[in-house]
Amino acid sequence: MTATGKYLRIALGVAVIAALIIVPMNFNRYGLYILSQWAVMTIAAMGLNLTLGYAGQVSLAQGAFVGIGAYAAAIMTTQGMPLIAALGVAIVLCFAIGWILGYPALRVQHHYLAFVTLAFSTLAFLVFRNEDWLTKGIYGISNIPRPNVMGFATNRPLPFYYFCLGSLALVSLAMWWLIRSPWGRAFVALRENPVRALSLGIDTRRYTLMAFAIGSALGGVAGTLYAPLTQYIDPVPFNLSLSLDLLMMVIVGGSGFFFGPFLGAMIAVLLPEWLRFTQGYYLMLYAVAVMLLLIYSPTGILGILDRYLVERRTKAASALRAVAKSRLETAP
Amino acid sequence: MSNLLDLLVAGLATGAIYALVAVGFTLLWQTSQTINFAQGEFVMLPAFLMLAVMHAGAPFWLAVILGILLSLLLLGLGFKLLLVDPMLRHGVLPLAIATMALAIGMKEAVKQFFSAEASPFPSIVPAGDVSILGRVVSLQSLGVLALAIAVVIGLTALLNRTSIGHQMQATAQNPTVARIIGIPVERMILFTFLINAFLVALASLLITPIYLAKFSSGEVLGQAAFIAAIVGGFNQVRGAIAGGLLIGVVDNLAAAYVSTQYRAAVPLILLIVIILFRPQGLLGRPEERTV
Numbered sequence: 001m002t003a004t005g006k007y008l009r010i011a012l013g014v015a016v017i018a019a020l021i022i023v024p025m026n027f028n029r030y031g032l033y034i035l036s037q038w039a040v041m042t043i044a045a046m047g048l049n050l051t052l053g054y055a056g057q058v059s060l061a062q063g064a065f066v067g068i069g070a071y072a073a074a075i076m077t078t079q080g081m082p083l084i085a086a087l088g089v090a091i092v093l094c095f096a097i098g099w100i101l102g103y104p105a106l107r108v109q110h111h112y113l114a115f116v117t118l119a120f121s122t123l124a125f126l127v128f129r130n131e132d133w134l135t136k137g138i139y140g141i142s143n144i145p146r147p148n149v150m151g152f153a154t155n156r157p158l159p160f161y162y163f164c165l166g167s168l169a170l171v172s173l174a175m176w177w178l179i180r181s182p183w184g185r186a187f188v189a190l191r192e193n194p195v196r197a198l199s200l201g202i203d204t205r206r207y208t209l210m211a212f213a214i215g216s217a218l219g220g221v222a223g224t225l226y227a228p229l230t231q232y233i234d235p236v237p238f239n240l241s242l243s244l245d246l247l248m249m250v251i252v253g254g255s256g257f258f259f260g261p262f263l264g265a266m267i268a269v270l271l272p273e274w275l276r277f278t279q280g281y282y283l284m285l286y287a288v289a290v291m292l293l294l295i296y297s298p299t300g301i302l303g304i305l306d307r308y309l310v311e312r313r314t315k316a317a318s319a320l321r322a323v324a325k326s327r328l329e330t331a332p
Numbered sequence: 333m334s335n336l337l338d339l340l341v342a343g344l345a346t347g348a349i350y351a352l353v354a355v356g357f358t359l360l361w362q363t364s365q366t367i368n369f370a371q372g373e374f375v376m377l378p379a380f381l382m383l384a385v386m387h388a389g390a391p392f393w394l395a396v397i398l399g400i401l402l403s404l405l406l407l408g409l410g411f412k413l414l415l416v417d418p419m420l421r422h423g424v425l426p427l428a429i430a431t432m433a434l435a436i437g438m439k440e441a442v443k444q445f446f447s448a449e450a451s452p453f454p455s456i457v458p459a460g461d462v463s464i465l466g467r468v469v470s471l472q473s474l475g476v477l478a479l480a481i482a483v484v485i486g487l488t489a490l491l492n493r494t495s496i497g498h499q500m501q502a503t504a505q506n507p508t509v510a511r512i513i514g515i516p517v518e519r520m521i522l523f524t525f526l527i528n529a530f531l532v533a534l535a536s537l538l539i540t541p542i543y544l545a546k547f548s549s550g551e552v553l554g555q556a557a558f559i560a561a562i563v564g565g566f567n568q569v570r571g572a573i574a575g576g577l578l579i580g581v582v583d584n585l586a587a588a589y590v591s592t593q594y595r596a597a598v599p600l601i602l603l604i605v606i607i608l609f610r611p612q613g614l615l616g617r618p619e620e621r622t623v
């Protein structure tokens with residue numbers, strides 16, 4: 001990468017972050033709600049991207065982990081406990097469950113694993129719906145308070161949006177560090193070729209479980225933000241379709257790409273809103289768009305970009321080669 | 333224990349429908365590595381096609397025939413040509429995701445163009461009860477069971493007794509070798525898609541009178557069929573049949589004897605246990621894992 005390219009990237013990154021901070025100041029309550037939802041779903045999708053994109057394990061349980069996190073936050077904060085405590089509980093709980101759920105991943109792979117996690121998703125939904133003493137069942141939990149962050153109340157939509165955005169930034173930094181750490185490299189090795197990874201001395205069992213557990217824990221983190229965002233939760237949003245949506249976000253954005261979940265969540269959360277002018281047709285159009293995208297580029301949106309960049313690079317390289325060759329030929 | 337017989341018959345009847353759906357599911361997987369997450373919606377749609385034809389004023393039998401033909405065209409040929417063929421070379425996962433999108437699209441299309449309300453659907457089996465062993469059993473359950481069994485027997489005969497069936501099985505087992513020995517693999521794969529479309533149309537015809545035609549009815553059904561396919565053996569037609577019947581019976585018994593709240597959990601726990609201890613399914617062959 002050239003130096004200008006690097007500066008361009010940094011400038012683009014700064015511009016995007018500035019836009020995310022400044023532009024929403026003029027948004028109405030609903031716009032801020034949608035953007036906050038985007039930030040929350042991005043966190044959940046990032047977790048799934050770690051499991052799927054980096055460790056190569058298909059999970060259909062991410063929605064259930066969001067649910068667990070949301071219920072932990074709802075139950076604890078309505079009892080007067082701080083959100084940070086709920087966050088801790090959610091992370092530990094989701095990490096542990098993810099770890100246990102990862103065990104089938106060691107025995108079975110691909111579609112079987114998808115179905116084990118699918119089963120877990122449905123079981124979690126049944127628990128949310130039926131264990132009235134804990135989750136208030138179908139009536140749901142209302143009046144979930146929004147947290148105070150360092151003395152600032154986030155009750156109003158704009159501060160809460162910043163709270164979500166800040167959480168997203170923290171999670172992104174942690175993830176950025178993680179995938180560049182030896183762990184992240186081990187995850188990639190695992191995805192690319194498990195047998196070779198094993199022969200390189202990577203403890204594939206441990207890393208598969210780890211990828212599952214960390215990915216699940218991020219689902220829990222997203223859940224603890226989701227509960228105060230909506231301020232009311234019932235079992236319905238956490239059924240299987242949330243897990244399917246999250247999986248779709250990761251694939252559509254580009255699984256295995258760092259920014260894939262950001263784009264995927266943007267499409268899944270914002271595109272239906274933009275298509276709302278089409279009234280009842282918006283989900284239909286969304287489905288068609290997803291299918292067309294996947295037919296055109298099965299590696300998602302970032303896959304298109306990646307292909308384009310690789311192509312340009314090979315073209316540039318072959319142009320250089322051609323120049324070098326002609327120089328060699330004309331040289332005396 | 334008094335109504336055990338009723339429960340068994342009702343369970344076998346729904347189980348037989350699950351089996352039809354699960355068989356199509358395993359056929360697609362075997363011949364073209366397609367995991368069709370829209371399989372439940374595939375069962376939902378034919379009923380609406382038939383209803384649409386009936387609303388146009390056609391008699392029921394004509395609607396059934398047209399509905400099955402439309403289903404072959406849309407869910408068999410159209411699904412293969414427009415979605416599976418362009419995506420197949422990209423691998424299992426993008427295609428699976430695309431079928432999820434297809435499921436959303438189909439649900440929304442029916443909701444938008446037809447109705448968000450549940451519509452009644454005429455039954456091809458007369459209502460009423462018959463008496464067996466001194467117990468009253470619903471005629472509808474028996475009829476559904478009998479029809480589904482007839483279809484399953486017909487399908488097994490097709491697969492095991494006819495030349496086309498043998499060619500299809502060869503294609504399923506090893507497409508490369510099948511191609512070498514001169515089997516028109518592409519045509520066989522198309523046949524499996526058409527058979528799947530036919531099976532889902534039949535399942536639709538059998539199950540919709542019981543549960544009404546609703547745009548969202550595919551969700552539960554698709555999941556039950558998946559579980560049936562996996563429990564029985566992902567790569568075996570007879571496994572899918574056994575799995576379907578088992579899930580139907582277990583589901584009904586669980587609703588009666590365990591708890592209605594957690595009835596959906598019982599097949600799932602069965603699923604997890606089976607995947608952990610016998611990942612290839614009850615009747616399945618172990619699949620060689622390619623790394």
